[in-house]
Amino acid sequence: MVLEPWEQKAQTVRDYRDASLAKVDPPLGPIPNPLPLNSLDLPRQLLTAREYELTQNYDAIALLRMLRAKEVSSEELTRAFLRRAAIAQYAVNCVTELMWDEAIERAKYLDSLADPLGPLHGLPISIKEHQGMKGKKVNASYVSWIDHNSEDGLLNDTLYNAGCVFYVRTTGPQLMMHLECSSNIYGRTVNPHNRNLTCGGSSGGEGALVAMRGSVLGVGGDIGGSVRGPASNNGVYGFKPTCPRISTKGKKIGMAGSEAILSTYGPLCSSRETINLFMKVALDCEPWRIDPTLTPIPWSPVTLAKPLKIAIEWDDGVVKPHPPVIRALREVAEVCRKAGMEVIDWVPLDHSKAWDIISALYFVDGGENALAPVIEAGEPILPLTKFIIHEQPTVKSHTIAEFWKLCVERDAYREAYAKHWTATAASSTGEVDLILCPAVPGCAPPHETARYWGYTAQWNLLNYPGVVFPVTTVDQAVDLREESYQPRNDKDRYNYDLYPGPERYEGAPVSLQLVGRRFCDEKVMAGLEAIEKAMGRE
């Protein structure tokens, strides 16, 4: 078979990846073939007991404590995560490069120091490929860009200066604009809990890797749900801060200079406190002195003065979430009430319009510039790319004046939503603190079906911070299809039809999202702490 030129190019990148994985030492034992539906037990089968313990049992906070106490060396820890990340790659295809030699060299260097370099001293951290890496190539899933050199990234520099070890880079989808994770270079990343389901995207590689515990802290990006979707689908923690707090300087994108909707980086990780640590490290260095796009607000944790007033968004009025998500909302609402919080219903304000605005603003040039490298390479335009560009009636090429008009619409909507939220203060119990809502309208959906962005993109349009946290898993006995439901519109019907019953979602995690007002990031995190404590967690 003769490969197309773009296929040959893509193959070179996979060869590079495979060579990086071949460094694993000692090599992994045989990988099951065929792979199981659920990949989560593979690491136990393939790692040493010590490797398994180190990677399985601790979050970043605990590992950093152990590193400081010299209960583990950075080298030992890094080797364990390198091997576990390799397993994750064989299981779910989430890795673009394993940095074996460099990571071990870095870890040894850190181990050799008398004093910790910084708050992340010795901790292995994973990074989404499209965010770049000093001295590396960065293709952002474009075949055309496979020879492009990475720029320096301010956030990477910050993490590095804080003492972390970069050891693995992870997959993203074509254009970085799917809520799944499939590209012509790396193929499809699947969900570790159930390989028939998507890991989500665009930071799907990170989501899957963290779920596999091939990483305790990874960095993804979010402009419509790209951190929160994968976090939800994979049952891990994910945070999208208010923009612009975290620098995305150095990222590789097809529409540099587009700023009507801001993207941000955010952590995917195995515990809530890891998010707080990440944010603190990212902001303590005053990145706004280097990157003038950033708002100079330090990370300032808050203490809640009184019990939370939480509004539950059961349904955004456009697409009704699947039964497991509604159950999760009900369960969390119940424990919050029992813990003394006030729980009311959120009234969504025309979320359909929000999608019209943000989907238009994503590709205000009609998608031309984002697609140009795809077309240049001759690689196929993938179905979810067509979905987000060609199948959105709002996406078209705008003149400058039309573009301004859209920005005015965006601002009017944002203002109306702020008023809507402030209006809750008229109640005798005061203003709503946080909104508890779905992150996606179900569990991880089957491949190629993640076509509803509303539950995450809503908060990108409004620039509200949102954290996703795992709540439960699909219950085969309880999460039955609502047979009598009459869908309200095509999107709702599409989503409804995705849920013939719980059996399709075997093993799938169910997650929720907690959202705060613009720049209330610290309050969102304090609220999550209160909620998780109410749930009986630490």
Added chain:
Amino acid sequence: MVLEPWEQKAQTVRDYRDASLAKVDPPLGPIPNPLPLNSLDLPRQLLTAREYELTQNYDAIALLRMLRAKEVSSEELTRAFLRRAAIAQYAVNCVTELMWDEAIERAKYLDSLADPLGPLHGLPISIKEHQGMKGKKVNASYVSWIDHNSEDGLLNDTLYNAGCVFYVRTTGPQLMMHLECSSNIYGRTVNPHNRNLTCGGSSGGEGALVAMRGSVLGVGGDIGGSVRGPASNNGVYGFKPTCPRISTKGKKIGMAGSEAILSTYGPLCSSRETINLFMKVALDCEPWRIDPTLTPIPWSPVTLAKPLKIAIEWDDGVVKPHPPVIRALREVAEVCRKAGMEVIDWVPLDHSKAWDIISALYFVDGGENALAPVIEAGEPILPLTKFIIHEQPTVKSHTIAEFWKLCVERDAYREAYAKHWTATAASSTGEVDLILCPAVPGCAPPHETARYWGYTAQWNLLNYPGVVFPVTTVDQAVDLREESYQPRNDKDRYNYDLYPGPERYEGAPVSLQLVGRRFCDEKVMAGLEAIEKAMGRE
């Protein structure tokens, strides 16, 4: 003579203005004809001794103290400022509307209250016409818009809720994009110190009115120097905060939705502390909860921990300032040194490029949308409009992709400048705190010659806060033309030729600008306090 339709329309607006001025009671005595070169003594001739005292001798802070102590009623004060504003109008043509009845009614209401309404209780405040006013028309100097109704303005609401009295609205130029103040509706506003010179623009009406002490606190707008230029030309205080801190919600512009370069409102006033008061009032109400474009940073005055390190920008490398400005820089540098501050030279970083970027971004549609209402009305396109649109080689119609590219250039320049400033920290005495520089490359220039925006627009591009303060006046004996100077380029030659000698600038104030890093607004104000104290001021 038959008037063109646009002229007839413009006449109706002037008739409206004149009718509003006819309310002045008691009427003013005869206005000198011809008017003197310098208008500043007219109020003394035309006001009662008490009116003159109230308007001449106190800043907003002192007046508020007197209002609180009931040494003066809001009504008495408002009447005095109404009459003085009317004199200013006859002298320099800075008023679009005198709000006689409404202002007195409001003042009476405030006087009737047992307790002050807020921190501005009873204080008359002037507002630039294009910023709108509840229940009024707003034309923004477009003939086409003379029947347009004003939207509510968030800042106006804030000031009003703090207890102020709105009593007069002031002129701006065509498009609000001249550093002078001339329109087909209101004609030309001239400089109170010397009517052959411009009052500056776009907030030229405010600058002239405050110089005439027809107002102690007015609100203007700034996207390229429109607060700071008039402040400098008229010898009053003017402040452009970092964007977006002050809401411009409600302003009337021809390019709504354009946000690559942000505009802001800012105060023009008769004392430094009035700026601090204005900022505190504007931000204490948390306007970011209403206007989601704003950064949620409260006004947080700072105390300087050590003597300032000030860098003097003697010359931006493009256009050399006129002798009075260089002298003012020298004099202030000297008193700062004597007060124990460190004074070094600022090295400008390619300010010519900054102008190329910002001038392109002002009118990224080639000016089409800003000019459309002018063309629609058939009113003449004024020379300084042609200058800023048609005579700038950078101004053209951009595609979305070209526009993005410009934004990338802007961000790269901002980043380079941040690095440039941070690099000063390598010195043994640490980082430069503030830059002292010209606000305009001379005193107020003759009409139609304000064609160099570099000394103000530079800081708009960088989004650095800047305050303008009066330093001295032109000295006929000292400020001689530098005969041997060889201009470096056409802009430099044009500016050089504007200064045949000090005689052209008789009576003109000489002002300077103090600039800080992005969001260091409070530090700029603390720095100005230190400098003014070094100058022997309060």
